[in-house]
Amino acid sequence: xxxxxxxxxxxxxxxxxxxxxxxxxxxxxxxxxxxxxxxxxxxxxxxxxxxxxxxxxxxxxxxxxxxxxxxxxxxxxxxxxxxxxxxxxxxxxxxxxxxxxxxxxxxxxxxxxxxxxxxxxxxxxxxxxxxxxxxxxxxxxxxxxxxxxxxxxxxxxxxxxxxxxxxxxxxxxxxxxxxxxxxxxxxxxxxxxxxxxxxxxxxxxxxxxxxxxxxxxxxxxxxxxxxxxxxxxxxxxxxxxxxxxxxxxxxxxxxxxxxxxxxxxxxxxxxxxxxxxxxxxxxxxxxxxxxxxxxxxxxxxxxxx
Numbered sequence: 555x556x557x558x559x560x561x562x563x564x565x566x567x568x569x570x571x572x573x574x575x576x577x578x579x580x581x582x583x584x585x586x587x588x589x590x591x592x593x594x595x596x597x598x599x600x601x602x603x604x605x606x607x608x609x610x611x612x613x614x615x616x617x618x619x620x621x622x623x624x625x626x627x628x629x630x631x632x633x634x635x636x637x638x639x640x641x642x643x644x645x646x647x648x649x650x651x652x653x654x655x656x657x658x659x660x661x662x663x664x665x666x667x668x669x670x671x672x673x674x675x676x677x678x679x680x681x682x683x684x685x686x687x688x689x690x691x692x693x694x695x696x697x698x699x700x701x702x703x704x705x706x707x708x709x710x711x712x713x714x715x716x717x718x719x720x721x722x723x724x725x726x727x728x729x730x731x732x733x734x735x736x737x738x739x740x741x742x743x744x745x746x747x748x749x750x751x752x753x754x755x756x757x758x759x760x761x762x763x764x765x766x767x768x769x770x771x772x773x774x775x776x777x778x779x780x781x782x783x784x785x786x787x788x789x790x791x792x793x794x795x796x797x798x799x800x801x802x803x804x805x806x807x808x809x810x811x812x813x814x815x816x817x818x819x820x821x822x823x824x825x826x827x828x829x830x831x832x833x834x835x836x837x838x839x840x841x842x843x844x845x846x847x848x849x850x851x852x853x854x855x856x857x858x859x
Contacts, residue, residue, distance in 0.1 A: 555850060562846045562847070566840075566842070570839050573839070574622055577831045577832040577835070578617075578618050578622070580824060580831065581825075587608070587610055588601050588602075589601055592604050630826075630828065631829075633823055633826050634821075634824060634826075635821040635823045640825050640826050643814065644811065644814070644830065644833060647810050650808060650809060650811070654730060654799055655796045655799060657729075657730035657734070658730045658734035659792045660730075660734070661730050661734035662735070662737045662738045662741055662788075663741065665742075666739075666745060667741065667742075669685040669746075670741070670742045670743070670745025670749060671749055673685040673742075673746045674746045674749030674780075675753070682746075685742060685746065688742070689739035689743055697735070697801065697802065698801045698802075698805060700735060701732035701802055701806070704732055705806075715728050717806065717807075718806055718808075720809070725806075733795055741791070744783055745780065745784055748780030748781070748782075748783060748784070749777070752776045758771060761775050779853065782852050785845050785848050786849055788845070790845070792841055793837055793841045796837055797812070799811075799812040800813060811834070814826070814830065818830065
């Protein structure tokens, strides 16, 4: 287990370094950052002064090393637009996005895993067809359109849920459903396929022949093995939802990290964009690593491979 964990950790570190290089390069995508900060009316002397103050006159290797060293201790510099510390803004909005992503993932798992298990236990029945139809609709329906449907019916027509803000847990119901329903089809299909494969395995037939109760066979033996790929998918999808919640946060006026990323792009706030990309990517890497460790714990064969 330790050898497997060391290998996966090494891969995660290499991916994190690559992401940090890409994140650092964002500041040069729009050209000379010193000219962008100085503005159109600035003189050459002003540009040179800004370049010297911000360290843009140093070699790129030195700039990257200085930036990464500060980022590792939570110092991402100051926002070009808001003129405040980037870390303060990001960590003030991050809990909102984490709450939204966690609620969306919980909704998706609670809906998709039981449906996948039921569909696998009753293949080619009405339950199976209903689950597959739900998956097809989820794949075909864009999340922003589903969000607008929820707003129209639950927020405007019936007025049972608030549309905007984060004042209470009710404000997260519609955004979580809209965001979580997007990944429900993939989780449900994977659960169904895994259960169909496991339920026909020899050890399941042996467990039934030994007289074990059906719930024990289903949950202790079948579901534990079928759920392994779902764990990895759920971790990846959670990281995806953290970074991809910008549309949902915009529709429901949720002041989270996704909406902050959109604001930073519009304003050309490069330090903010760098920090958001790096932090979300690190969350994605950490979640993937934890999913690998959990899979290795559930299935010892993975450690050997």
